[in-house]
Amino acid sequence: MNDADSIPGAPRARLVVVISGRGRNLAALIAAIREGRIAADLVAVISNRADAPGLAIAAAAGVPTTVIPHVDFPDRAAFDAALASCLRACRPDIVALAGFMRILTEGFVREFEGRMLNVHPSLLPRHKGLNTHAAVLRAGDAEHGATVHFVSPQLDGGPAVIQGRFIVPAHDDVQQLAERVMDTVERKIYPQAVAWMARGELQLEQGVAVFRGRPLREPLTLDDLEEGFR
Numbered sequence: 001m002n003d004a005d006s007i008p009g010a011p012r013a014r015l016v017v018v019i020s021g022r023g024r025n026l027a028a029l030i031a032a033i034r035e036g037r038i039a040a041d042l043v044a045v046i047s048n049r050a051d052a053p054g055l056a057i058a059a060a061a062g063v064p065t066t067v068i069p070h071v072d073f074p075d076r077a078a079f080d081a082a083l084a085s086c087l088r089a090c091r092p093d094i095v096a097l098a099g100f101m102r103i104l105t106e107g108f109v110r111e112f113e114g115r116m117l118n119v120h121p122s123l124l125p126r127h128k129g130l131n132t133h134a135a136v137l138r139a140g141d142a143e144h145g146a147t148v149h150f151v152s153p154q155l156d157g158g159p160a161v162i163q164g165r166f167i168v169p170a171h172d173d174v175q176q177l178a179e180r181v182m183d184t185v186e187r188k189i190y191p192q193a194v195a196w197m198a199r200g201e202l203q204l205e206q207g208v209a210v211f212r213g214r215p216l217r218e219p220l221t222l223d224d225l226e227e228g229f230r
């Protein structure tokens with residue numbers, strides 16, 4: 001379904017994207033909304049860093065931005081409370097963490113559980129946390145990729161929705177791998193997952209990702225991408 005197929009007058013999903021950095025995933029989401037592939041309105045972009053280049057991408061697209069610098073808060077709970085209050089005011093149906101480099105408290109996650117997705121640069125459950133590309137090279141992994149998952153209180157541990165993988169080229173360094181993950185996987189799978197969620201085709205039910213009425217036993221793959229997302 002795209003804009004042309006949507007029911008006239010039907011409310012569109014309200015999307016908020018939370019970033020810390022360059023905003024390439026944000027740019028992919030904005031492009032997909034513009035092209036009518038995601039039936040959602042991007043109502044706000046929030047960053048925990050004032051110098052995140054992604055803020056300029058949002059501003060150029062006319063999306064309101066808010067900066068909540070984590071360094072202004074005494075602890076994690078205080079920052080998360082401020083972020084939660086900002087998000088609440090946006091009334092989001094979908095919260096997309098896109099290169100958001102903060103560990104979230106359980107209370108925060110519980111409030112937005114089922115509405116919050118993350119994209120992580122590895123084939124989860126392999127290589128949770130930071131520096132995933134270096135970890136892949138160190139381990140000599142044959143394959144690498146990225147995963148979109150529902151956010152749960154376990155770091156990078158929530159139910160996976162879709163995963164894209166490729167064979168690790170023999171001579172890639174960390175930087176090349178990072179670019180490859182972004183270009184060949186993340187910029188495709190994240191807009192697709194958000195599009196499914198905006199259409200009501202993807203939910204979290206009792207801790208299980210459900211796609212078109214069926215529990216996902218395995219994450220979807222690049223082969224499941226719809227035409228416009230390939």
Ligand code: GAR
Pocket residue numbers: 019020021022023024025026054098099100101119120121129130146181182186
């Ligand atoms: C992406 O590769 C994303 O998966 C990763 O940071 C990059 C952000 O790029 N996120 C994480 O590592 C989260 N733990 P972007 O800001 O250009 O979208």
